[in-house]
Amino acid sequence: MIEVHNLFKRFGAFEALNFVSFEVEKGESVGLLGVNGAGKTTTMRILSCFLPPSSGTVKVGGHDVVFGSGSVRKIIGYLPENVPLYGAMRVDEFLRYRAKLKGIRGREVKESVDRVLGMVHLDGRRRSLIQTLSKGLRQRAGLADALVHNPDLLILDEPTSGLDPTQRIEVREMVKSLKEDHTILISSHILPEIEASCDRVVVINDGTVVAEKKIDELRRFGDSDRFQILVRGDKETILKVLEEQIDLRVEDSEERATSEFLFSLSTPDRENGRADVNRRLVRADFAVLGLMSRDLSLEEAFVRLIKAGEGASK
């Protein structure tokens, strides 16, 4: 559905995107992840034909965004970051206008507007002036606009930015419900949002793709095995035993019950690290009550990826 090859974008002397390449298959839900200023919005603006690339090839639904921009714009639904709507229009009036602009005709206009108003739960506010809507409701109206012509691809730029937690969850749920019928590209720097809505992420930093991974892979990112072990015994003695193992890093420890401690550990030895720790503790006569994998939180993985990307570029 989306093919981006060596996408380069320059604004004057500033290079916003440096040979970005990624693909999104039809039916996929992909998150474009990156810190502010990483190049997410520029990428989305190019995909939605608002800006052209300086060089590189970008195809959406098989159409080139420069030479077939009319065809591309027909098959995408785009929600810009700040949801710029016409405040003086009423919600249904705005959606009728946008539906007609997107090529919907006659009776289908009303049907489409009714359908999307139902989808985004704005039925009750259809006659409200857009300027009187809260930020969350405006976001829904923007989403309704993106959906009104039932596009194959939804491009959502920071759809929950500036929303309170309740509104954020509502929008997130809405996006999740759209996964079945649409290919979705969603940009964000809020990781739980990406986690909840996407199958895969493209991590972008300083205009460069630093990783393309499934959510599970992202969590396991890194070159060390991370796990937790629950041990009964004297904390100081346990720590001494653990410190004997070369390369083992004790990241954290907490007391779970009297004389029961949970240690968060990491080791570069993915093959034998856990077994060695277990063996040492048992040999030292400690009771090992449990041992479990400890994936990275998405935030940790993200920070590591960004740092890895920065290190590579240096």
Add this chain to the structure above:
Amino acid sequence: MRRFFVLFGRELKATFDSFGFFLLLAIVMGITGFTFQNLLQGTGGEMDFALRGLQSWLFWLTIVLTPLLTMRLFAEEKRSGSFELLMTAPVSDAQVVLAKYFSSALIFATFMLPLWVLHALLALFFDAEPDWGQLCATSIGLLGLAIVFLAVGLFASAVSSQQLWAGILALIGNMVLMALGTLQSFFDAGSTFSRFFRYINLSEHLGTALGGVIDFRQTLVQVSLTCLILFWTIRSVEVRKWR
């Protein structure tokens, strides 16, 4: 073409729904009435002279009014961010520019209504005998001038990100266009340059129209100028693609 009419309709509705438009119309009507009364007193009750004087005041109205009508068209879309929403819909840059242009031309035409209403009222209630032919020529002459100025205003709005700057730029553009005609006096009468500047002398065009004559050569110049400025406007909207 369908999308052009959707955009055209939205522009018209946005204007006719706004309080600002009716306020402006009321101000224009008020000033028109006030100016007519003053002219009537100044000419000792000679209605024909007063009406002719009124028509020439409309020339100044055209210069000032056209920037007011066009300054928001692109600048406001850019300021609010809706420009992005508009330009990612399946519409061409030319469709957007032309829809905005023709809607502003139609809106300008509504400002001619007070002049026609005034003539009709004078004919109905004061037994005046207005020169309807001359009124038609004046209206066409003013519209001819306005189509050029509206194109200038739209161009100014397309290259500005703030309404105020768009308005000021359009006003300056209108003045420059009016001043271009005076350049003919710097060249020998009958020379190519002199004739060129005479042809594009918009003041002379309006003078001809106020005299009750429609010169289609002048109309052709106005339409050509308009097309040229609209072409630049479309290019300036496209410029975002090449920055």
